Amino acid sequence: MKKESGNRFIFPALLILFLVTVYPVFYVFYLSFHRRLLIFDISKFVGLDNYLFLLRDDRFWNALKNTVYFTSVSVSLELAIGLSIAVLLNRSFRFRGVTRAVVLIPWAVPTVVSARMWEWIYNTDFGILNYTLGAKINWLGSPFWAIHAAILMDVWKTTPFVAILLIAGLQVIPKELYMAAKVDGAGNWAIFRRITLPLLKPIILVVLLFRTLDAFRVFDAVYVLTGGGPANTTETLSIYAYKVLFQTLQFGYGSTLSVVVFLCIGSISVFYIKLLSKGIK
Amino acid sequence: MKSVLLLLCVFIVCCLPADKKDKFTVVVFKHGKIAGDPEPFRKLLKKFEDENPGIVIRDEMLPASTDEQHQFYVINLEGKSSDFDVLSMDVIWVHEFARAGWLRDLTHMLSGEDRNDFFPGPMQAVTYNNRVYAIPWYIDAGLLYYRKDLLEKYGFSPPVTWEELIRIAQYIISREPGLYGFIWQGKQYEGLVCNVLEYLWGNGGDILRDGKVVIYSDENIHALRFIRDLIIKYKVTPPLVTTAIEESTRHIFGNGRALFMRNWPYAWNIFEKEGSPVKGMVGVTLLPSFSKGPSASTLGGWQLGVNKYSKHPEEAEKLVEFFALPESQKILAITLGYKPARRSLYSDKELIKEQPFIAGLYDVFMNARPRPLTPYYMMITQVTQPEFSAALSGIKTPEESLKAAQRQIDYILAAER
Incomplete structure (x- = not known):
């Protein structure tokens, strides 16, 4: 009896969830098998045509390559730098509270605002980066630098997030372990490798999961910074899908791209969650 | 379950149109941000309202970037929205919107004389399959x-x-x-x-x-x-x-x-x-x-069209006609620097006195080609x-x-x- 009324209570929530998540996901799958240009009344089932075209679409492979590169480089840098910051901020020193708060500032700035800010920092002519370096580097306009400029911006913005999560993880590690290790005569490096890292592993995996998913779907930061240029060297999968869906209104092929992004993200999640459950055991 | 129903009722009531004006027809005009001081533009709208008693204009600003404006129109017009009547369009959209069947045919609004007076570039851009679907507003x-x-x-x-x-x-x-x-x-x-x-x-x-x-x-x-x-x-x-x-x-x-x-x-x-x-x-x-x-x-610039799904197409046409008038285009040229789409204004003495630079643009605009x-x-x-x-x-x-x-x-x- 009790259980039944409980089911009744969660029904509205389930219905809403179904309407706003499950239904759209299936609809996108459905659309991906169609050639659909609603505004010109073109709508027909084309089977796997969109997927076959995708295999031959250089622009898709280019976007996939950019996305993978962006994700792997930025996430590894964020983890490395974030871990160092976390270890530093976990020691006790004066103004620790203030320092921790200050470190969080980049994470608190809205993405579009920080992208605009970096656009000015990277400006060839007036930008503070070139001014500091005394150089005339065309950061956002040269095919080599643009993607790295985008990565640097992302690292600046999300390293604090990584650091804060890792600090939380560090604080859970019992102090006794460190004391015992010291008594046994372990050096700092040994302590870090044998105690800190293994005990931090679950939280590191959580951080990696969040960050990889976010970086793989990156849209707003890069779109505002470069718009995907020059020559699509910073066009990520999400940006390409957005352009196909909302600027050229090809709902069919755009959905195909979204499905591929969805599948990539799905497999990344499964991979990490498997690792996580192993780590916890 | 009851409370859900109740909430739903409240929601529906809130969504009903609040006021129905019987005496006035409200024409909604969608346009991009007005560069500079918006006051002269308001005055111009007021002038139209004074000349056309019974019509009230509500002008609504579109998002800043042209890509977002395009997206706004496409989403709303695809949904057959009648929430706006007059729309301003970038020169590259008119053929797309006309092909989609979202624009009212405005061919009857232009006399042969008018057609000659507008620059050839914008005239090509607003003509699709020999029908005119928008009126050139200002040119770039x-x-x-x-x-x-x-x-x-x-x-x-x-x-x-x-x-x-x-x-x-x-x-x-x-x-x-x-x-x-x-x-x-x-x-x-x-x-x-x-x-x-x-x-x-x-x-x-x-x-x-x-x-x-x-x-x-x-x-x-x-x-x-x-x-x-x-x-x-x-x-x-x-x-x-x-x-x-x-x-x-x-x-x-x-x-x-x-x-x-x-x-x-x-x-x-x-x-x-x-x-x-x-x-x-x-x-x-x-x-x-x-x-x-x-x-x-x-060629760049903006054109005015009428939403096919508009509930007051005649009134909307009147507003478009008003902005197509040489006098209106001249006022916007003097006050906001919008370059008129009409050729005759480039030899207008008063306008040249106010904006000496404009006379030199005639050749440029005659030469301008649509994408x-x-x-x-x-x-x-x-x-x-x-x-x-x-x-x-x-x-x-x-x-x-x-x-x-x-x-x-x-x-x-x-x-x-």
Whole structure:
């Protein structure tokens, strides 16, 4: 009896969830098998045509390559730098509270605002980066630098997030372990490798999961910074899908791209969650 | 369950239209941000309301970026929205919207005399299958800005051909340290297509001709290579143009850091403002041409149309008609610097007295050409933007990039036919 009324209570929530998540996901799958240009009344089932075209679409492979590169480089840098910051901020020193708060500032700035800010920092002519370096580097306009400029911006913005999560993880590690290790005569490096890292592993995996998913779907930061240029060297999968869906209104092929992004993200999640459950055991 | 139903009822009641005006017809006018002081524009709307008792105008601003404006229209019109009656449209959208059946046929509004009075470029852009779907509101076109004082100092007159521009720029920048020669908009975005087309047309090339894709041609390869050479061979254009949009070039030129600039007419009023470092030192002229060809300039500007799903089409037409009047276009030209789409106003004495610069624009606007007129333009530009960008940044040769563009545009037009 009790259980039944409980089911009744969660029904509205389930219905809403179904309407706003499950239904759209299936609809996108459905659309991906169609050639659909609603505004010109073109709508027909084309089977796997969109997927076959995708295999031959250089622009898709280019976007996939950019996305993978962006994700792997930025996430590894964020983890490395974030871990160092976390270890530093976990020691006790004066103004620790203030320092921790200050470190969080980049994470608190809205993405579009920080992208605009970096656009000015990277400006060839007036930008503070070139001014500091005394150089005339065309950061956002040269095919080599643009993607790295985008990565640097992302690292600046999300390293604090990584650091804060890792600090939380560090604080859970019992102090006794460190004391015992010291008594046994372990050096700092040994302590870090044998105690800190293994005990931090679950939280590191959580951080990696969040960050990889976010970086793989990156849209707003890069779109505002470069718009995907020059020559699509910073066009990520999400940006390409957005352009196909909302600027050229090809709902069919755009959905195909979204499905591929969805599948990539799905497999990344499964991979990490498997690792996580192993780590916890 | 009951409370859910109750909530639902409250929600539905809230969604019902709150007030129904019986006496007035409300016409909703969607337009982009008004550049500068919005007061004169309000006054003009008030004037219309006074002349047309019974009609109330509600003007609603669109998002700032043109891409978002396009998206707004597409989503709402696809949903057959009647929430707005009059819409302002970029010159590249009219064919798409007309093909989609979202615009009211306005052919009956234009007399033969009117048709002659509007510039030919915008007239082509608003005509789809021989029917007129929008009325030109104000016009834009690419211009060459130059530093009068520097040209005089070194004894040059404004360049007529690209060869002259290169020669003058090389001569002067080697004597003026820190000065850029010739800047333009080279970021991967719609503005890049506007820039590149001017060279393609000037060299006798095009993207579409009689419905056929002709982008992969010797003329275009030559023109695209020339643009790249401005940066790497002649070194009159700094590499920073590959990130430049209108405003970034306007800042550089406006701070006296460049000799020549390609931009739209809007920059002129800013350069002539009190306190501008280049006040009185700027001249404008037609964009240069290749030695044998004509000068070509890309058409921009905005048009007014009536929503097919509008519930008050007659009243909406009246508003469009009002903004098409020479008097209205003249007021907006004087107060906001919007360049009239009507040719006759360029010999209007009062207007020339207020805006002396305007008389010189007549030839530029007569020369201005619309970007490829096809309902599929938005798809084509998604191909040309990255391909042109690839050629400029040296990732591909001009030949490779145009070949790739030809293949992709062919595919789009073939598949959607």
